[in-house]
Amino acid sequence: MQKLENLLERIIRRLNLNLRSFDFDAGPYLRECIPLPQLLKFYGFYAVSAHHPIHFHFSNSNLAGSYFLGKCRVENAILYKSDIRGDELKCKGDAFQHRNFKLTLDQDELIWIADSFLIKTLVHNRSHDPENPEIYHIRNSAACHYANIHGAPMEGSFLGAFSTADLTALHGCVLGSYAYVQAGELWHQKIEPGQVWINHYNNFDFKYQFPEAVLERYVQFTAGNPPRGLFMDFIESRKPDFRKVFDVVNLDPSTSVPESSSASRYAVIKPETHIGENVLVAQRAYIENSALGNGTNAQENCFIINSKLAGNNVTAHGAKIINAVLEEKAFVGFNSLVRGAPDTPLAIGRGTVIMPHTIIDVEAPLSIPAGQLVWGYISTPDELATHSLALQDLEKTTSGLNIGRMEFRGSGPRFVASFRNRIEHILEANGAYFDGTGRRGHGQKSQNVSYNIIQAYPFGPRQGIYPTIDIQP
Amino acid sequence: MQKLENLLERIIRRLNLNLRSFDFDAGPYLRECIPLPQLLKFYGFYAVSAHHPIHFHFSNSNLAGSYFLGKCRVENAILYKSDIRGDELKCKGDAFQHRNFKLTLDQDELIWIADSFLIKTLVHNRSHDPENPEIYHIRNSAACHYANIHGAPMEGSFLGAFSTADLTALHGCVLGSYAYVQAGELWHQKIEPGQVWINHYNNFDFKYQFPEAVLERYVQFTAGNPPRGLFMDFIESRKPDFRKVFDVVNLDPSTSVPESSSASRYAVIKPETHIGENVLVAQRAYIENSALGNGTNAQENCFIINSKLAGNNVTAHGAKIINAVLEEKAFVGFNSLVRGAPDTPLAIGRGTVIMPHTIIDVEAPLSIPAGQLVWGYISTPDELATHSLALQDLEKTTSGLNIGRMEFRGSGPRFVASFRNRIEHILEANGAYFDGTGRRGHGQKSQNVSYNIIQAYPFGPRQGIYPTIDIQP
Numbered sequence: 001m002q003k004l005e006n007l008l009e010r011i012i013r014r015l016n017l018n019l020r021s022f023d024f025d026a027g028p029y030l031r032e033c034i035p036l037p038q039l040l041k042f043y044g045f046y047a048v049s050a051h052h053p054i055h056f057h058f059s060n061s062n063l064a065g066s067y068f069l070g071k072c073r074v075e076n077a078i079l080y081k082s083d084i085r086g087d088e089l090k091c092k093g094d095a096f097q098h099r100n101f102k103l104t105l106d107q108d109e110l111i112w113i114a115d116s117f118l119i120k121t122l123v124h125n126r127s128h129d130p131e132n133p134e135i136y137h138i139r140n141s142a143a144c145h146y147a148n149i150h151g152a153p154m155e156g157s158f159l160g161a162f163s164t165a166d167l168t169a170l171h172g173c174v175l176g177s178y179a180y181v182q183a184g185e186l187w188h189q190k191i192e193p194g195q196v197w198i199n200h201y202n203n204f205d206f207k208y209q210f211p212e213a214v215l216e217r218y219v220q221f222t223a224g225n226p227p228r229g230l231f232m233d234f235i236e237s238r239k240p241d242f243r244k245v246f247d248v249v250n251l252d253p254s255t256s257v258p259e260s261s262s263a264s265r266y267a268v269i270k271p272e273t274h275i276g277e278n279v280l281v282a283q284r285a286y287i288e289n290s291a292l293g294n295g296t297n298a299q300e301n302c303f304i305i306n307s308k309l310a311g312n313n314v315t316a317h318g319a320k321i322i323n324a325v326l327e328e329k330a331f332v333g334f335n336s337l338v339r340g341a342p343d344t345p346l347a348i349g350r351g352t353v354i355m356p357h358t359i360i361d362v363e364a365p366l367s368i369p370a371g372q373l374v375w376g377y378i379s380t381p382d383e384l385a386t387h388s389l390a391l392q393d394l395e396k397t398t399s400g401l402n403i404g405r406m407e408f409r410g411s412g413p414r415f416v417a418s419f420r421n422r423i424e425h426i427l428e429a430n431g432a433y434f435d436g437t438g439r440r441g442h443g444q445k446s447q448n449v450s451y452n453i454i455q456a457y458p459f460g461p462r463q464g465i466y467p468t469i470d471i472q473p
Numbered sequence: 474m475q476k477l478e479n480l481l482e483r484i485i486r487r488l489n490l491n492l493r494s495f496d497f498d499a500g501p502y503l504r505e506c507i508p509l510p511q512l513l514k515f516y517g518f519y520a521v522s523a524h525h526p527i528h529f530h531f532s533n534s535n536l537a538g539s540y541f542l543g544k545c546r547v548e549n550a551i552l553y554k555s556d557i558r559g560d561e562l563k564c565k566g567d568a569f570q571h572r573n574f575k576l577t578l579d580q581d582e583l584i585w586i587a588d589s590f591l592i593k594t595l596v597h598n599r600s601h602d603p604e605n606p607e608i609y610h611i612r613n614s615a616a617c618h619y620a621n622i623h624g625a626p627m628e629g630s631f632l633g634a635f636s637t638a639d640l641t642a643l644h645g646c647v648l649g650s651y652a653y654v655q656a657g658e659l660w661h662q663k664i665e666p667g668q669v670w671i672n673h674y675n676n677f678d679f680k681y682q683f684p685e686a687v688l689e690r691y692v693q694f695t696a697g698n699p700p701r702g703l704f705m706d707f708i709e710s711r712k713p714d715f716r717k718v719f720d721v722v723n724l725d726p727s728t729s730v731p732e733s734s735s736a737s738r739y740a741v742i743k744p745e746t747h748i749g750e751n752v753l754v755a756q757r758a759y760i761e762n763s764a765l766g767n768g769t770n771a772q773e774n775c776f777i778i779n780s781k782l783a784g785n786n787v788t789a790h791g792a793k794i795i796n797a798v799l800e801e802k803a804f805v806g807f808n809s810l811v812r813g814a815p816d817t818p819l820a821i822g823r824g825t826v827i828m829p830h831t832i833i834d835v836e837a838p839l840s841i842p843a844g845q846l847v848w849g850y851i852s853t854p855d856e857l858a859t860h861s862l863a864l865q866d867l868e869k870t871t872s873g874l875n876i877g878r879m880e881f882r883g884s885g886p887r888f889v890a891s892f893r894n895r896i897e898h899i900l901e902a903n904g905a906y907f908d909g910t911g912r913r914g915h916g917q918k919s920q921n922v923s924y925n926i927i928q929a930y931p932f933g934p935r936q937g938i939y940p941t942i943d944i945q946p
Binding site: 043048049050054246247248249250448449450451452453454455456457458459460461462463466467468469470471472473 | 522523527719921922925926928931936943946
C-alpha cells in the first residue's frame with residue numbers, strides 16, 4: 001500500500017501549501033476520515049452511454065466506489081465513493097458568456113481532477129470559471145463527506161463535510177462543514193461552518209449563519225475524527241441497502257419505471273414507491289415508500305422516505321425528504337433536511353423554495369404555504385416566521401432586509417428571478433418537460449446505460465492504486 | 474447493432490478469403506452459432522494482478538463474457554465467453570530457440586487478436602511461431618465452442634467446436650470438430666474432424682482418428698447449427714451454476730483454499746470439495762464433490778465431479794473427469810472425457826497419460842494401470858487393450874507401431890520424453906512444486922486478483938461494441 005500512502009501524503013502536502021496563508025493543515029482531517037484499507041474494498045464504475053461523450057482517463061489514482069459519466073480525467077487523486085457526473089459539460093462550439101466577455105469553446109469540456117482527495121463528494125454541472133471554460137478543473141484540493149462541487153472548479157481548496165461549492169470558482173479557499181457558497185469567484189477566503197452565502201456580483205447578497213448548537217447536533221467535523229452527528233447517523237443507518245445494490249454487476253429495476261423516466265440501477269428503491277413520467281432517480285439516491293410525481297428528480301445522495309412529491313419537484317444532491325408532502329414545483333436544495341413527524345407529514349406548498357442547506361426537522365404538524373422562500377433551521381412551527389418569506393414579498397425589496405439570522409442586500413426581484421430561472425433550468429436539464437420527442441433531459445438520457453467496473457491492484461506496493469485506464473468511443 | 478453486424482461480416486469475409494483454396498465458407502457456422510443479441514448480455518473482465526504485466530488494449534470489438542490476463546490487444550474482434558490467459562507469455566530479454574536459431578526478445582510478448590471471432594475458446598501459453606516470438610497473433614481467424622488455442626498463433630484459420638491447436642502455428646488451416654493437432658507449423662492444411670495428430674519434425678508422428686459414429690454422438694457440428702451432442706448437453710446442464718458466479722462483482726470462496734493454492738472466484742466449486750496445497754482452480758472450472766490433492770490443477774472449462782485426484786494431477790483445459798479416482802501424476806489432456814459409472818469409479822493409475830482428446834466413457838468397472846498412454850475411444854473395459862500402451866513399451870519402439878486405429882512412427886523414447894517433460898513443465902508452471910518460498914506458479918500467482926469489468930454500448934448504432942479501452946500499469 002506504499003504507493004497509496006505516498007499519494008495521500010502528496011495530496012495533503014500540496015493542499016497545505018496552497019492554504020499556507022491560513023496555516024491550515026488538512027492532514028488530520030484526511031488521514032483519519034477514511035482508513036486506507038477502506039480504499040481497497042470498492043470498485044469504481046464508468047457509465048457507457050450513447051448520449052454522452054465517452055472519454056475517461058485516469059492514472060496513479062484510487063477510485064474506490066466512485067462513479068464517472070462523460071469526459072473525465074483523473075490523476076494522482078483519491079476519489080472515495082464520489083460521483084463525477086459529466087452530463088452537463090459544455091460542448092465544442094458552445095458560446096460561453098461571462099459578463100461582457102464572450103467565448104466559443106474549441107473543444108468539449110473535460111472534468112479534470114488532479115492531486116485531490118474527494119470523499120463521498122458530488123461533482124456535477126460545468127466549469128463556471130471564465131478563464132478555463134473548457135476544463136472543469138479540481139486540483140490540489142480536498143472535499144469531505146457529502147460535499148457538493150457543483151459548477152465549482154477549484155484549486156488548493158478544502159471543503160468540509162456536507163459543504164457545497166455552487167457555481168463558484170475557488171482559489172485557495174476553505175469551506176467549513178455545512179457551509180454553502182454561491183459567489184462566482186473566491187480567492188483565499190475562509191467560509192465558516194454553517195454559513196449559507198449567496199452573492200451575485202452587483203446584484204444581491206444573501207447570508208445566513210447556522211447557530212453553533214444546531215451544527216453540533218447535525219454536523220460535527222473536527223480534525224482527527226470522521227464527521228459525526230444526526231446527518232451521518234441517518235445515512236449510516238441506510239447503508240446496508242446500498243451494499244446489496246453494489247454487489248451485483250447488473251440489476252433490473254425493483255419497481256416499474258415508465259419509458260420516459262430513468263432510475264439508476266445504483267439507486268435504492270424500496271416498496272411501495274411510485275415513479276411517474278419524466279422522472280430521474282440518480283445513482284446513490286434512496287427512495288422508500290414514496291411517490292415521485294411526473295417531472296420530479298431525485299439527485300445523488302438524496303433520501304425520499306414516506307413522502308409524496310406532486311410533480312416537477314427538484315430534490316437536489318444530498319437533500320433528505322422524510323414524512324413530507326410536496327406540492328408541484330416545490331424545490332428542496334442541496335443537503336437540506338425536510339423531515340416531518342411520521343403521523344403528521346410536513347406539507348410544503350406549490351413553488352416553495354427550500355434553500356440549499358436548510359434544516360426543517362419538526363415533530364409537530366407544520367404546513368408551509370405556497371410561494372415561500374425558506375432557509376435556516378426550523379424545529380418548531382413557530383420558527384417558520386423568522387426563517388421564511390413569501391417570494392412575492394422578497395420581490396418588493398430593492399435594497400435589503402434582515403429576518404432573524406438572515407441578511408439580504410440588493411435586488412429582491414433579481415434574486416427571485418435568478419432562483420426561478422435556475423429551477424426551470426434544472427427541470428429542463430433533467431427532462432421534466434420531455435414531450436415524447438423533444439426536450440429530452442437526464443431522465444431520458446440516463447436510460448440504457450452500461451457500466452465498466454474498475455478495480456485496483458489487490459496487493460503489493462501498488463495495492464489500492466488502479467492501473468492506468470483510458471476509455472474512448 | 475449495425476456496427477456489430479458489420480464486424481461479424483468483416484471477420485467472415487476476411488477468413489473466407491484466407492481459406493479460398495478450400496472453398497470454405499465460415500459464414501453459416503459463425504452466423505448461427507451465437508445469435509447477435511446474445512453478445513449484448515455479458516461483460517468482459519480483465520484481471521488486475523501484481524504478478525503479471527498489465528497492458529490491455531481493445532477497440533471496435535465485442536468481448537461478451539470474455540476473460541483477459543496479461544498483455545493483450547484486441548481489434549475488430551468478437552470474443553464470446555473466451556479466456557485469453559496471458560500468464561505464460563515470454564518476457565523481454567528471454568532467449569527463444571527454434572531448432573538451430575536463437576533469438577533474444579526485445580519486448581514482452583503480447584497476445585494480439587485481430588479480425589477474429591472466438592467462441593468459448595481458450596487462448597493460453599505463448600507464441601511458438603519462430604518468426605514472431607514477441608507477438609502471439611490470432612488474426613483473420615475463427616474458433617468455435619470450446620476450442621483450445623494453446624501456444625498456437627494463427628492467421629486465416631478456422632477451428633471447429635472442441636478442436637485444439639497445440640504448440641502449432643497455423644496459416645490458412647481448417648481444424649474439424651474435436652480435431653487435435655500438435656505439429657509445429659502448418660500451411661493450408663485441413664484436419665479432419667476427430668483426428669488426433671502429433672508430429673514432431675524428424676522425431677515422431679502419432680495419429681488417431683475417431684470413428685464417425687462416436688463423433689456423431691459426442692460432437693456434431695454442421696454448418697447452420699450450433700454444436701450438438703453429449704459434450705454440449707453435459708456442459709449446458711451445468712450452466713445455471715455459472716450464472717450465479719458471474720452475477721456478483723466480488724465473491725468469497727465457497728470452500729477453504731490453502732494459502733499456497735488459488736481458486737478463481739469465476740470457478741464453480743460445489744460441496745463437498747477439498748482443495749489441497751499448491752492447487753490451481755482456473756476461472757470457468759467446475760468442481761463438485763471432489764478432492765483435489767496437493768499440486769493438482771483444474772484448468773479452464775474443465776469439470777471434476779465425484780472424483781478423487783491424489784495429487785500432481787493435470788486436468789487440462791476442457792477435460793472432464795467424472796466418477797473417477799486418479800492416482801498421483803495421472804494426466805488428463807485437453808477436452809478429454811474420463812467418466813466412470815457412479816457406483817464403480819473409474820481408476821487411473823499413477824503417471825498414466827490420458828492423451829488430449831480421449832473419450833473414456835464406461836458404465837462397467839475399469840481400472841487403468843499405472844504408467845500407461847491412453848488414447849481414442851473406450852466405452853467398455855475390453856477396448857482398453859486397443860487404446861493404450863505402457864509408456865515403457867512405447868519407449869522400446871524406435872521405428873513405429875500400429876494399435877487399433879492408432880499409428881505411431883518414429884522414436885518412442887523421444888515421444889515419451891517429450892510428454893514427460895511437458896507434464897513436468899505444466900506442474901512447475903502451475904505451482905505444484907511451490908516450496909513455501911520458491912518455485913511459484915499460477916497456483917500462487919493467481920491469488921489476490923481483482924477484475925475490471927467491461928461492458929458494451931447498451932443501445933444505438935454502436936450497441937454491442939465496447940468503447941476503446943487501454944489499461945496500463
